[in-house]
Amino acid sequence: MQPFLYTSQPARVIFGAGKMAQLGQEIEALGARRALVLCTPQQRDSAQKVMRLLGDRAAGIFDQAVMHVPIESAREAREAARRLDADCAVAIGGGSTTGLGKAIALDSGLPIIAIPTTYAGSEMTPIYGITEAGVKKTGRDMRVLPRTVIYDPELTLGLPVALSATSGINAIAHAAEGLYSADGNPVMALMAEEGIRALGQALPAIVRDPRGLAGRADALYGAWLCGTVLGHVGMALHHKLCHTLGGSFNLPHAETHTIVLPHALAYNGRAAPDAMRRIARALGGTDAAQAVYDLARALGAPLALRDIGLRQQDLDRTLDIALQNQYPNPRPLEREALRRLLQNAFDGTRPSPD
Ligand SMILES: NC(=O)C1=CN([C@@H]2O[C@H](COP(=O)(O)OP(=O)(O)OC[C@H]3O[C@@H](n4cnc5c(N)ncnc54)[C@H](OP(=O)(O)O)[C@@H]3O)[C@@H](O)[C@H]2O)C=CC1
Ligand SMILES: O=C(O)/C=C\C(=O)CC(=O)O
Numbered sequence: 001m002q003p004f005l006y007t008s009q010p011a012r013v014i015f016g017a018g019k020m021a022q023l024g025q026e027i028e029a030l031g032a033r034r035a036l037v038l039c040t041p042q043q044r045d046s047a048q049k050v051m052r053l054l055g056d057r058a059a060g061i062f063d064q065a066v067m068h069v070p071i072e073s074a075r076e077a078r079e080a081a082r083r084l085d086a087d088c089a090v091a092i093g094g095g096s097t098t099g100l101g102k103a104i105a106l107d108s109g110l111p112i113i114a115i116p117t118t119y120a121g122s123e124m125t126p127i128y129g130i131t132e133a134g135v136k137k138t139g140r141d142m143r144v145l146p147r148t149v150i151y152d153p154e155l156t157l158g159l160p161v162a163l164s165a166t167s168g169i170n171a172i173a174h175a176a177e178g179l180y181s182a183d184g185n186p187v188m189a190l191m192a193e194e195g196i197r198a199l200g201q202a203l204p205a206i207v208r209d210p211r212g213l214a215g216r217a218d219a220l221y222g223a224w225l226c227g228t229v230l231g232h233v234g235m236a237l238h239h240k241l242c243h244t245l246g247g248s249f250n251l252p253h254a255e256t257h258t259i260v261l262p263h264a265l266a267y268n269g270r271a272a273p274d275a276m277r278r279i280a281r282a283l284g285g286t287d288a289a290q291a292v293y294d295l296a297r298a299l300g301a302p303l304a305l306r307d308i309g310l311r312q313q314d315l316d317r318t319l320d321i322a323l324q325n326q327y328p329n330p331r332p333l334e335r336e337a338l339r340r341l342l343q344n345a346f347d348g349t350r351p352s353p354d
Helices: 021-028 043-057 071-083 095-108 161-179 187-206 213-232 238-247 253-271 272-281 288-298 312-322 335-346
Strands: 013-015 035-038 058-062 088-093 112-115 127-132 136-139 148-151
Touching: 013 021, 013 253, 021 043, 021 088, 021 112, 035 043, 035 071, 035 095, 043 058, 043 088, 043 161, 058 071, 058 136, 058 187, 071 136, 071 238, 088 095, 088 136, 095 112, 095 127, 127 213, 136 187, 148 238, 161 187, 161 213, 161 238, 161 253, 161 288, 187 213, 187 272, 238 312, 238 335, 253 288, 253 335, 272 288
Parallel strands: 013 148, 035 058, 035 088, 088 112, 112 148
Antiparallel strands: 127 136
């Protein structure tokens, strides 16, 4: 056993079909009276359901959540919370909506209740991200960690299959990098392996039967575990590449994670053999990178960065940016090998160790 440091973060998690009905009690338990409900414009119906559930504890809806939290929408949401005299916020939706809640909490300390409807995992982390003048800045602050999380698989039944697949692999990426994190620990390793296992079984089940509650519940369970890993330990090369591709080239978040992950694992393979063994075992394969690639392919997910909007001429700039402010990584970052990694991800070829 290697030496480690383990610090746990407070979490109150309510999990189960129909558990959204418990929201009012949870707001009361926080000692709050007026909840601002956050959503994207497209998820307004869900927000209205929340309003009905809250009755006179509902302060209003702010429905302008946008991916990567532009500072303008953060400011508007903070102003809405003040104007409506909200003393808590309920974020119902994916990582974009949770991220908006975090932007309010960062400014005001308002407690957030998260009701996630994707597998991104932001609800379990003290990590926030805000985009200003085209640059996304992220940081950690315990004020933004949601105070209560309600995982209700019924709310994910309508998440399109394609998004379910890529969002699920986004979650797997947190756990995979958690297994070789510079500040990893045995508790997070247990959660990571179990999270990957749960998602590895749930995602094909969702593709077979998108409205099957059992597969949806297993996927949310995996997302919870993987999100917890992201919240507790640092990430590495894979997340750095994805943040570069998302932040500087506006590539879609979950799809980018899905395409890059097998290649990042192939790059790190020899430097992190125990993590790779655990990832492969969780997916029922013999090689971590190949198993993730095969899973993505079987789910019908995109496999090539060129298919989601990147151009060949963007690869060198991606590399230049990704090599700045490096995250700790088990294998040193080698420019030529990383350029080959990016080319493979761009072309969608099977990952190869380098
Ligand atoms: N801080 C952290 O710890 C983390 C932050 N993030 C951040 O979160 C964002 C990505 O999160 P992600 O969840 O992938 O993205 P979004 O929240 O943007 O959701 C992705 C897609 O899922 C759709 N969707 C969500 N819920 C439903 C539903 N119930 N039914 C149908 N469609 C639904 C959304 O549709 P629509 O837009 O129509 O609502 C959207 O098109 C990024 O900005 C990322 O950086 C991600 C992980 C961790
Ligand atoms: O960029 C953020 O908002 C913070 C973390 C993540 O997005 C994690 C991820 O890349 O999935």
